Amino acid sequence: MSEARMLTEAYPIQGGDFGSGGMGSTRLKERLKKIGVRPEILRRIMIAAYEAEMNVVIHARRGTMHTSIDNGRLCIQVKDEGPGIGDTDLAMKEGYSTASRTARRMGFGAGMGLPNIRQSADYFALQSRPGKGTVLDIVIGLAGQGAERTGGHSVNVVADGCTGCLKCVTACPTQAVRVRNTEPQVLDHLCIDCFACAAACRRGVFGVKGGPCGAPENHAPLAEDRISESRTPPESFPKARVLVIPAALLYQFGAGFPPETALKALGQLGFEEIRLLEGWEEALRRQVARYAAGENRRKPVIAPLCPAVVHLVALKYPCLIAHVAPLLSPLEAACCDLRSESTAYAISCPAQRSALLTVGGEGAAAIGVSALCSELGARLRGDTGPTYQLVRPDARDEEPARGAQGTVPGLQVFGIHSVEAVLEEAENGAMDDVPLLELYACPQGCFGTPLLGENPWLVRHRWETEGQILPRREKAVWCSQSLRPRTGMRLDDDMDRAIARLAEIEALAASLPGRDCAACGSPSCLAFAEDVVLGRADRTDCSFAGSRRGGKRPIAAEAAITEAR
């Protein structure tokens, strides 16, 4: 019997029954102990499960706790038939409680239940309406894999077409790319998945990693024929009921193919329901605007709309971590939201793949957006098959989610280098007058991913003006795991040797010309010195080694620099 089978269980909870409350958590603990869950993780699970169970006992008539293990994560859903929560933000506040006097006499009603659950869970979502009951979703990684929001990257070198132009080396905002002998290399500890290297490369050398989260994805070279003839066969797409796509995908085929026709082509791929990622993006935007309006927020609040920007903050601007709103990015929220559904996700960039892996685990089904684009393009040319409708907003949501756009008093910044400039201002404390920042690594946000070929400004314009395809009104998901600074690679495990290496790097850097020309394949002289000391480069890779600062450059190096600029 598989783990998942063994632990898919439902525990009924009776409201007001303080004698039996906690029995579900006790049974869950016994089962988790049997499969060898680590004690520190078991402790977190038990805090979350017990608090959630007792919430039903205290506040509701009855409820059920469903548990299952999915891709190494324990998912707990507690549904109740209770009065519901009118103001979920208030309910999340420490010390706020509506518990009865009886419950308080027993030591409950401290107003710490939901905050405790949020603190113990990797992912936590609360859905409630007055009179309709409450649904609490909790996810905890059994191997602790959900705890790290900034681990790993998904950029891959996928083709042999590198000409050594060095554009990627200078484009990378974190100096993560090296090119030696026309062989690009991405340094794991520095890459933030912003895909600036791919945007700079005209040879399609950089792509998204494949593996368990989808087929390897080479980004479309910026050629005229965006709809490639050699496409991924649709049989290799993951089988799922729901497909989540970015809206940009529907606007890739020019004015002659409106988004409805692209949807029609998508309908031929076998998905029953298509959802737009923009629904979660708008939900996040609304929630962040509310969060930013709260008391004692550090200004500017940074909306975690783009996971690459969050990684950038964690790596280069750790003092701004407290400014990042504690919510999941749109794709992470979608993955949390649709956990119980059979869902595939169209991935527009490596940051999204990393996010999907973090939340959805190794088994998350992903389709590269350019593979999907190629398939749709081919089908559009054929234009056969059944008509297809995008799921429309619920009847209760008469106001379209996109209507919230423009009301956020924030500053939108596009492009990783502009984002860096703004973050530097924020770090210097020069942006206290800006309440909210919406930062995107790509031009025009997800409309500008290098994996799609259409002009991002044009695509966004069509999306905003045509106004026919509206996303459903989705919900934002709080992130309980606080963002942690990303530490760089240690020079050596031994402190003394690390100090010696640092001295060596500094001495070597001082002996270099200091041009930061990148002709050696490293982005700066200091980075080159580090590469040499750590064995990633040879000192002779520097064409100027030995020449004095301001000395004449060799012609070959000069050409390389000009090309790189």
Next chain:
Amino acid sequence: MNLEELADRIGAALRQRPDAPSREIHRVYAANRMSDLLNGAAPETLLITSLTSPQLFRMADIMDVPGVCVVKGARARRAQVDAAVRRGIAVLLSPWGLRETCDRTNHVLAAVGPDGDMRKARRDRREGRRGVCEGR
């Protein structure tokens, strides 16, 4: 420190299963709210509280704490205590109030040290290292 020894030193009555294995206490945590106790509960931590509801013992069971110390003034029903003992939770009945029980426990654990190494405990105290009694 051994639970029996701790109970003896603070003058508390200890109820536990006769076949219960020896339990080590490295830390105590005192609170009168369930959420606080839940957060402070951990293996090798003795919970001190004036709560006596059945949920206290269920929570202690769920969180695998070695024992619960119920302070003077708390009305612990015999049946509840017996049920907890049957489930393997040691129950200490302190003749002192919450603060006094904490003071005494802290004093004993600080003197002997959580590892039972008096010399190390003295050294830790001299160097201003950790208190062993926490709570809210």
